[in-house]
Amino acid sequence: MDIIHHGGFDQVTGSCHELRVSDGERYLIDCGITQGHDQSSVPGALPDVSFVSDSIKAVIITHCHLDHIGRLPYLLAAGFNGPILCTKASARLLALVLADAIQVGISRDAELIEAVLERLQQQLQPLAYQQWWQLSDRCRIRLQNAGHIMGSAYVECDVDDQRVVFSGDIGCKGTPLLPDPTPLERADLLLLESTYGDRSHESRADRQQRLKQRIERCIEDRGAVLIPAFSMGRTQELLYEFEDIWHQLEQSHQQQFPEIVVDSPLAAELTDVYQELHELWDAEAKQRLQQGRHPLSFSHCHTVRDHDQHMALVNRLTSTAEPVIIIAASGMCAGGRISNYLRALLPDPRTDVLFVGYQAQGTPGHDIQTYGPSGGYVYLDGEKVTINAGIYTLGGYSAHADQGELLAFIGSAQSAVKRVRLIHGEPHAQRALAAQIRERFNIPVETAAELFGG
Incomplete structure (x- = not known):
C-alpha cells in the first residue's frame, strides 16, 4: 500500500490524494483545483490529470468545495468512467457547484455543461454516513461526518488490516446548522488537514x-x-x-x-x-x-x-x-x-x-x-x-478546525492514532501542528518538508 499526493499536500488547496492498494487497484480521495498562491505560475495551465489510468477504480469525494472537486470535469474528459462516491448530501450539491464552475472557468456552452452533468450523474454513487462500502476484496471505506459544510465527510479506508483515514476538511465545533465532527474510531495512519495548524480562532461564543x-x-x-x-x-x-x-x-x-x-x-x-x-x-x-x-x-x-x-x-x-x-x-x-x-x-x-x-x-x-x-x-x-x-x-x-480542535480530533479516537501525516497546510502551519502532536501524543508525525524536503 502507498499514498501519492497530486495536490493539497504542502499547500492548502488542490486536494487530490491517491491510495494505491496495488499497481492495478488505485483510488483517488478528492480531485480539487488549486487556488491563490497555490496555482501554477504558467498562465492558462490546465489542472493536472496526467495520473488518470484504468487502475483508478473510484474517486471518493470528501465535500463540494472546488479545491476538493474542481478537477472532476477534467478527470471525466481524460476518460475516467468509474464510480464517484460521496455522501448523499454532497451528491445533491455537486452538480450545482460544478455547473457554476464550468460556466465561470471553462465554457458557457450549455450543451457542454449539460453533457458533463449527465456524465457525472451516471457515475455518482451516494453513500450514507457510518455505513461500510466494499470497494474490493482488499479495501472498504466508510464516510463519517466532518462538520465542515453540508455533506462533508472524512474517509475511513480499511486496506487489509490497516486503517487509513483521510480527514478532508475538519470543521469547528458549534458550527451553525451542522452537527460537530464525528469522533474517530481508530487510525493506523491519519492524513490530517492543517490549514489552521499554527493558530487558534477567535472565540466563537462572542x-x-x-x-x-x-x-x-x-x-x-x-x-x-x-x-x-x-x-x-x-x-x-x-x-x-x-x-x-x-x-x-x-x-x-x-x-x-x-x-x-x-x-x-x-x-x-x-x-x-x-x-x-x-x-x-x-x-x-x-x-x-x-x-x-x-x-x-x-x-x-x-x-x-x-x-x-x-x-x-x-x-x-x-x-x-x-x-x-x-x-x-x-x-x-x-x-x-x-x-x-x-x-x-x-x-x-x-x-x-x-x-x-x-x-x-x-x-x-x-x-x-x-x-x-x-x-x-x-x-x-x-x-x-x-x-x-x-x-x-x-x-x-472559520469552517476549518483550529490547532486545538485538530488536536482534539486526534484525541477523540477510541484507540490511539498510531501515525499522522499532515496535509492541506502551509509549511509553517504543518511544523507548528506537528510539534504539538508530538508533544501531546508522542506519536510519529510526517510533514511535506520532512518527507520530500523543502
Missing part, C-alpha cells in the same frame, strides 16, 4: 456580538458592509446568524436593521438545497424550525440572481448612501460579483469589508486583508483600487 457591532456601524455610517463568502457553507452560516440577530431585535421591539442582500445565483440555489436537507441540521437549528422560524429565509433578506439587477445595485450604492449588507462570492475575492462591489466601494471610507474565512496567499482577499488596514491598494481584474474602507476579520467564523 462572534455574533462582533457581527452585530459591524451592523450597528453600518447603520450609523450609512455605508455598505461587504462580506466575501463562499457560496456554500459560509453564506448559509451567516444567514443563520443574521436571522438570530434579527429575531432578537424583534423580540426587544427594535426594528432598525439594514437590508441583507445575497448576491449570488449559486448561493441562492445552494441555500434552497440546504433548506431541503434540514434533516441533517443540528439540534439547535431544528428547534428553530419547530418554533416557526426560518433560519435561512427571513424578513430583510433578499436575493439577487439576475446580472442586470446586480449591476444596478452596484451603481446605486456607488452614488447613494444607504446601509446595506452584501454577501457575495467569491470568498477570496478572486472574481465573482464581490469584485464589482469592491472596485466600486473600497475607496469609500463608509464601506466596511468583513472577512469571515481563510484568505489564501496570492488572492485579492489576502492582499486586502494585509494592506487594507494601512490604507494600501489592491489590484482587481488588473485595476489598481485604493482601499479607504474599514477592513475587519472575524476569525470565529
